[in-house]
Amino acid sequence: MRAAVMFGAGDVRVKEVPDARMTQQTDAVVRVTHAAICGSDLWRYRKLAPTPDGLRVGHEFIGVVEETGAHVTSVRRGDLVLAPFKWSDGTCEFCRAGLHCACLNGGFWGGELDGGQGEAVRVPQADGTLVPLPLEPDDPRLPAVLALSDVLCTGHHAARAARVGPGTTVAVVGDGAVGLCAVLAAARLGAERIIILGRHARRTELARRYGAVDVVQERGAEAVERIRELTGGHGAHAVLECVGTGAALRDALDMARPGGAVGYVGVPQDGEGVDVRRFYRRNVTLAGGVTPARAYAPELLPEVLSGRLDASAVFDRTVGIDGIPDGYKAMAEREALKVLIRP
Amino acid sequence: MRAAVMFGAGDVRVKEVPDARMTQQTDAVVRVTHAAICGSDLWRYRKLAPTPDGLRVGHEFIGVVEETGAHVTSVRRGDLVLAPFKWSDGTCEFCRAGLHCACLNGGFWGGELDGGQGEAVRVPQADGTLVPLPLEPDDPRLPAVLALSDVLCTGHHAARAARVGPGTTVAVVGDGAVGLCAVLAAARLGAERIIILGRHARRTELARRYGAVDVVQERGAEAVERIRELTGGHGAHAVLECVGTGAALRDALDMARPGGAVGYVGVPQDGEGVDVRRFYRRNVTLAGGVTPARAYAPELLPEVLSGRLDASAVFDRTVGIDGIPDGYKAMAEREALKVLIRP
Numbered sequence: 001m002r003a004a005v006m007f008g009a010g011d012v013r014v015k016e017v018p019d020a021r022m023t024q025q026t027d028a029v030v031r032v033t034h035a036a037i038c039g040s041d042l043w044r045y046r047k048l049a050p051t052p053d054g055l056r057v058g059h060e061f062i063g064v065v066e067e068t069g070a071h072v073t074s075v076r077r078g079d080l081v082l083a084p085f086k087w088s089d090g091t092c093e094f095c096r097a098g099l100h101c102a103c104l105n106g107g108f109w110g111g112e113l114d115g116g117q118g119e120a121v122r123v124p125q126a127d128g129t130l131v132p133l134p135l136e137p138d139d140p141r142l143p144a145v146l147a148l149s150d151v152l153c154t155g156h157h158a159a160r161a162a163r164v165g166p167g168t169t170v171a172v173v174g175d176g177a178v179g180l181c182a183v184l185a186a187a188r189l190g191a192e193r194i195i196i197l198g199r200h201a202r203r204t205e206l207a208r209r210y211g212a213v214d215v216v217q218e219r220g221a222e223a224v225e226r227i228r229e230l231t232g233g234h235g236a237h238a239v240l241e242c243v244g245t246g247a248a249l250r251d252a253l254d255m256a257r258p259g260g261a262v263g264y265v266g267v268p269q270d271g272e273g274v275d276v277r278r279f280y281r282r283n284v285t286l287a288g289g290v291t292p293a294r295a296y297a298p299e300l301l302p303e304v305l306s307g308r309l310d311a312s313a314v315f316d317r318t319v320g321i322d323g324i325p326d327g328y329k330a331m332a333e334r335e336a337l338k339v340l341i342r343p
Numbered sequence: 344m345r346a347a348v349m350f351g352a353g354d355v356r357v358k359e360v361p362d363a364r365m366t367q368q369t370d371a372v373v374r375v376t377h378a379a380i381c382g383s384d385l386w387r388y389r390k391l392a393p394t395p396d397g398l399r400v401g402h403e404f405i406g407v408v409e410e411t412g413a414h415v416t417s418v419r420r421g422d423l424v425l426a427p428f429k430w431s432d433g434t435c436e437f438c439r440a441g442l443h444c445a446c447l448n449g450g451f452w453g454g455e456l457d458g459g460q461g462e463a464v465r466v467p468q469a470d471g472t473l474v475p476l477p478l479e480p481d482d483p484r485l486p487a488v489l490a491l492s493d494v495l496c497t498g499h500h501a502a503r504a505a506r507v508g509p510g511t512t513v514a515v516v517g518d519g520a521v522g523l524c525a526v527l528a529a530a531r532l533g534a535e536r537i538i539i540l541g542r543h544a545r546r547t548e549l550a551r552r553y554g555a556v557d558v559v560q561e562r563g564a565e566a567v568e569r570i571r572e573l574t575g576g577h578g579a580h581a582v583l584e585c586v587g588t589g590a591a592l593r594d595a596l597d598m599a600r601p602g603g604a605v606g607y608v609g610v611p612q613d614g615e616g617v618d619v620r621r622f623y624r625r626n627v628t629l630a631g632g633v634t635p636a637r638a639y640a641p642e643l644l645p646e647v648l649s650g651r652l653d654a655s656a657v658f659d660r661t662v663g664i665d666g667i668p669d670g671y672k673a674m675a676e677r678e679a680l681k682v683l684i685r686p
Contacts (some may be wrong), residue, residue: 130367259445271620276592281633283442283444285627285628
């Protein structure tokens, strides 16, 4: 079969790889119908050291079940399924607590496993991992559903972690796909006012469609000052950090009002430390981390299917499997916001 | 009147100072009957640069109201009152939200104001600040009540911030007075199992009396390993950081299980950054900061009066006003845990 393989910074190729094959009775094999390139793929795309054997990539996909192991009971051949960006057994104490991303028997796609950016994937712990979809593979809602594999759930996680609810003022740091989904999630949770921080007109325009009222283009201390001006001098109740740099996190912490919270979901990149003295006096809570997409996806799916929660506009380019390298390039150069793959 | 004044590291003297005097109609003057030396006073005691004019010190006190301004309605001459470690107006949006420590018209004792370690104190915003006590000034429960001015509320804040409740395993980092109060608070909130991290036998013994079951003497990576061993391999649900150093906070973050929380109340001292990558994958929440003692004190007071919540044993030395310098020395040398002052 064919799949995308990353060999180093800026070097993604579509190659012939071994067919996806079951190795455990808890596995399934899924033929991919929809996949995506993630902002977090770009971090690696920008800095991966030369890797002669290559790394399989992609962690967001929808597909049709082709084969299941003897122990798999929740899906069967022919089912359309969504895979969240980590696989998980669904039965360990963390999965039972709704924190599937910390599953004791789970993990990330790629590496030793197939990635989502390919023709097919061996799915470990299929019962715990896959979310059955009551849809046909050509349903036009599938791009909106695909957002549940990561980006929409991640925006939702930021909003939940920052305790967004009715009456809260929300600042969203970052106008990438996660930031835009965070706007959508905050609006859904009843935020009173949403401010997006970003500089790209097309993206901030989409943020407005999703519920943002104000756009702040500044960064750093100027951005903090603007947020304070827009929030009666005290800062936002909830700040959703959707970038993943130390600078963005510091800005986010500075923007929170006393007693407020920062929900951070940007994968931390630079290891720049956060000085707790920045927010000790203001009692700002810092919460977030990896998103339990497997917990959120079934919760949000009905609203996605009804059209009330539609993040599909974050996909502004569609490629076939051969277009994956160009998709990476377009996202890295910020020509595309998020790329949909139809293998 | 006489009061303690700090002139530099290791240099506290009891001096004649101007009498406490009302300057606003919202003030009260309180004659101090009970005061204390705080672990946070020690930070300054260890590193204050030479200060020829001196700084007034002390932020925990109980006393008798001597005089009130025309606008003060909640207390009157002769009332026994508790002062929390910050003063606050009780009416601003943060006070109304229960976050009195962020009061828009409040502040810390000392500096331009009197400190609690003296014969009397001018109390700004008396209506918002003072908690009336239904007790006589010689009541034996007053040391237990005095703990509500800071240390017991601070332990409670750590426990609340870390979401301690029934079924939670709790690790308390630090066996100072705040750490011991955090044990007491965690036990009150229904913690299933409490582990104290400390090396001082007298203190960890008191922690056991307050509800701790295990004592961990290690620090750093060894302490983290011990906590994991004691918690089935995954870490504690709630970690209460009651020290205030970067090292203690890093240990605390490492000890939390996935989805757990760190409540930090140790005043951050060294500005050592926290690398978010340490806990991003585990979804650990970092919450806490300055304690809204004015909110917690009335909530906890009935249990203190009934004897169910008794932190008085943290006071293991009592001095008169002339003994304040020796009290600092004893605490700095860890000969005393916490010093009670009877001016």
